[in-house]
Amino acid sequence: MKILGLIIAVLTGTLLIYTTSDFPSWGDPSSPASTHLSPHYIEKTLEETSVPNIVTAVLADYRGYDTMFETTVIFGAGVACFFLLRVPRRKEPVERLYRHTLTGMTLRIKDLDEVPENLDEFERIDTLWAPYDLIIKTVCRLLIPFIQLFALYVIAHGHHSPGGGFQGGVILGASFILLAVSYDLRTAKERLREKLGGILCAVGVLIYAGTGALCLLLGLNFLDYSALASILHVDPITARSHGILIVEIGVGLAVMATMIWIYDNISSEGKYEEGL
Amino acid sequence: MTWQLDIPILTLVVVCAIGAITVKDLLGSAILFGAYSFMMCLLWAIMGAVDVAFTEASVGAGVSTVFFVAAVFRTTRRTKD
Amino acid sequence: MRYAPCVLILPMSDLITHIVANYNYWIYITLMMIGLYAIIAKNNLVKKIVGMNIFQTAIILFYISIGAKKGATIPIIEHAHGDHGAGSSAVHAIEYINPLPHVLMLTAIVVAVATLGVALALALKVYQQYNSLEEDEILDQIREK
Numbered sequence: 001m002k003i004l005g006l007i008i009a010v011l012t013g014t015l016l017i018y019t020t021s022d023f024p025s026w027g028d029p030s031s032p033a034s035t036h037l038s039p040h041y042i043e044k045t046l047e048e049t050s051v052p053n054i055v056t057a058v059l060a061d062y063r064g065y066d067t068m069f070e071t072t073v074i075f076g077a078g079v080a081c082f083f084l085l086r087v088p089r090r091k092e093p094v095e096r097l098y099r100h101t102l103t104g105m106t107l108r109i110k111d112l113d114e115v116p117e118n119l120d121e122f123e124r125i126d127t128l129w130a131p132y133d134l135i136i137k138t139v140c141r142l143l144i145p146f147i148q149l150f151a152l153y154v155i156a157h158g159h160h161s162p163g164g165g166f167q168g169g170v171i172l173g174a175s176f177i178l179l180a181v182s183y184d185l186r187t188a189k190e191r192l193r194e195k196l197g198g199i200l201c202a203v204g205v206l207i208y209a210g211t212g213a214l215c216l217l218l219g220l221n222f223l224d225y226s227a228l229a230s231i232l233h234v235d236p237i238t239a240r241s242h243g244i245l246i247v248e249i250g251v252g253l254a255v256m257a258t259m260i261w262i263y264d265n266i267s268s269e270g271k272y273e274e275g276l
Numbered sequence: 277m278t279w280q281l282d283i284p285i286l287t288l289v290v291v292c293a294i295g296a297i298t299v300k301d302l303l304g305s306a307i308l309f310g311a312y313s314f315m316m317c318l319l320w321a322i323m324g325a326v327d328v329a330f331t332e333a334s335v336g337a338g339v340s341t342v343f344f345v346a347a348v349f350r351t352t353r354r355t356k357d
Numbered sequence: 358m359r360y361a362p363c364v365l366i367l368p369m370s371d372l373i374t375h376i377v378a379n380y381n382y383w384i385y386i387t388l389m390m391i392g393l394y395a396i397i398a399k400n401n402l403v404k405k406i407v408g409m410n411i412f413q414t415a416i417i418l419f420y421i422s423i424g425a426k427k428g429a430t431i432p433i434i435e436h437a438h439g440d441h442g443a444g445s446s447a448v449h450a451i452e453y454i455n456p457l458p459h460v461l462m463l464t465a466i467v468v469a470v471a472t473l474g475v476a477l478a479l480a481l482k483v484y485q486q487y488n489s490l491e492e493d494e495i496l497d498q499i500r501e502k
Contacts, residue, residue, distance in 0.1 A: 005398030013390040017383055025378035027427035029451055034426055038457045039450035046434050046448060054432040054456040055327040055463065063460060070464040077471030084478040161433070162326040166467045170334045177342055255467060259339055262474035267346035269481060286384045293388055293411050297395040302403050309407050316414050324431045324454040325421045328463050335470045336414065343470070347477040348403065351484040355401040356491060 049240040051159045059164065060244040060251075064223035067247075068208050071254050075205050078258035082198075085270035098122040104132060126184055126274035133182075140182035147175040155252045159241060165248035169255030176260050185268055194264070194272065197257045204254025208247045215243075281322055289315045302353050306344035313337040381422055388415035402480045402490045406473065413469050417462045424458035432456035 024031035041058055051057040059067055098107040100122055107122065155168030180188035212223040220227035225243025226236035234242065268274060292312035296305050313336030320329040392415060395408025432453045480490065487495045 002398045005394050008397060009390040009394040012393065013386050016386045016389070020379050020382040020386070021375075023379065023382060026381045026422065027425045029426045029429065031423070033423045033458070034450075034455045038424075038455040041456060042432065042450045042453045043448050052434040053327075054434065054453070055459050058456055058460045059463065066461075067464060070468055073468050074471045077468075077475050080475045081478045084475070084482055162330045162431075164327065166463060167327075167330050167334055170331070170339055170467070170470075174334065174338050174342075177339070181342070258471065262471070262478075263339075263342065263346060266343060266350065266474065266477055266481065269350050269485070282381075286381075290384065290387060290391070293391045296407050296411065297391065297399060297404055302401070305404065305407055309410065312411065313414065316418060319418065320421055323421055323425045324429070325424070325459045325462075326431050326433075328417075328421060328459050328466065331463050331466045332414075335466055340410070340470050340473050343474055343477055344403070344407075347481060350481055351403070351490055355404065357400045357404065 048237065049244070050237050051241050051244060053159055053161065053164075055162075056158045056164050056244060056248070060247050061223075061225065061240060064212070064247070067251065068212065068223070071205055071208055071251050074258050075201055075254055078201055078261045081262045081265045085265040087270045097125045097128065099125050099132065101132070124186070126186070130184070136182050140178055144175050144179055147178070148172060151175065151252075155248055156245070158248055159244065165251030166255055168248075169252035170259060172252065173256040173259030173263075176256075177263050180263065180267070185264065185272065185274060189264075189272065192260065194261075197261050197264075200253050201257035201261060202254075204250045204252070204257065207250030207253065211243060211246050211250070278322075282319075285315055285319055285322070289319065300355060300357070302348045302351075302355055303345065306341055306348055309344065310337050310341035313340070382419070385415055385419045385422065388418070391415075400492050402483065402492065403477075406476045406480065409476070410469065410473060413465075417465055417469075420458045420462050424455035426451075426454050429454045432459065 028034075041054055041062065045051060045054045045057045049057045049061055051061075095108055095110045096112065098109065098119060099105065100107070102121060106125070106128065151168045151171035153168075154163035154171060155165055158164035158168070176188055176192060179191065211225070211228075214231075215224050215227040216222050218227035218230065225240040227239075228243050229236045229239035232239055232242055264272065289312060292308050292315060296308040296312055299305050299308060313332060317329045317332040317337060320332060389412055392408045392410075392412030395411065396405055399405050399408060429452055432455075434448055434453070483495065484490055487498050489495055489498075
């Protein structure tokens, strides 16, 4: 199998390298890819949508259909992970582990009715081997708000600088994943419930498709944001810019919730008891 | 794209790719794949595709490495090839 | 006899310009083939998934390189703040890198991580069922049943 694979790879590679002799040379400004269609985007984007970042404008406006279904694919992947892995067993654990934060002593409480009230100096842990890392926990607790702020900046400032819904959503999701890695999955789930995550995921796709449908109701084409001008009381060109921002927020929500959903399911094998 | 930057990064990308599929430890493979993604992100930043480089830096080098580590943690690190 | 060295040098310089114009593409194809080899020949499921991702990223790299332009800047229009560019100097396509491949590939990267999640979930299910990630061991267990 290894030799066969090597032969196939080498043969395909040779064929592909042979075809590159017909390619335009690297970085040629007059190559076919750079002379059809893309000059229109580069020259007209600023006039038509008032968005300086051409990539954002083409992504959310000119090719809005494409991006809408990409978002749907991401949502579908999240749902697929959920159905593959999630175990819907609601079995309460028979015992709980508490660790004294000052001495490192571990309490094992077998009878859940007799959990003491005053557990201020104790923290609940999932497994006996879970290490106690003061430095990691403190640094992550300090960093996470700034990561989330940066993610919001990336979503909101995607019109003028590199960024947008996809990147901002992934960074926002990564901040919750960092919380789940540095503390434990239970702490992260207390901040963002599993059900809320699923709802956010669907709401993101709904915002995108709903904006398109709103444009349809206002009498223009699906995802033609200049229809929003009458609602937002701005001229049609600025309305396209605002429409891009609305769908970027939808994309960001959907991507964030999906990343968290996939991570939770994989890292806990769908049991949601202990994470990484 | 200047060749002084180009050739070392392209070499590193190929080395990381070969390393990621030959190393006999799945955790090492995941980390090498993260390094590969980051080199790829540098390559795109040099080419001027800033949005794509940004996405790859957050997705490829960040989240997908975490997914790999989580999957390896839940299965096994050992492999025969 | 005097022209003999020139005859030798000319094809050589042709070859060098050919290599300089195309070596990027060759390395991209090498990366693609590393991924393809891993998908076909590797025995471990996680290694196959790593190979799949290397293949994907190499194809994305290939696409991005098609949009590259020598002497052009990143596709964010300069001096566009304030009056939304109305009345300012016209934008020329030759000054900016082709943004279309970037758009197509940006979504492809995020979809790639979503499919990676599904692939790893499937690998996890296979491991729970057969307690192994090696393809030959899994096939043996299937045949025994």
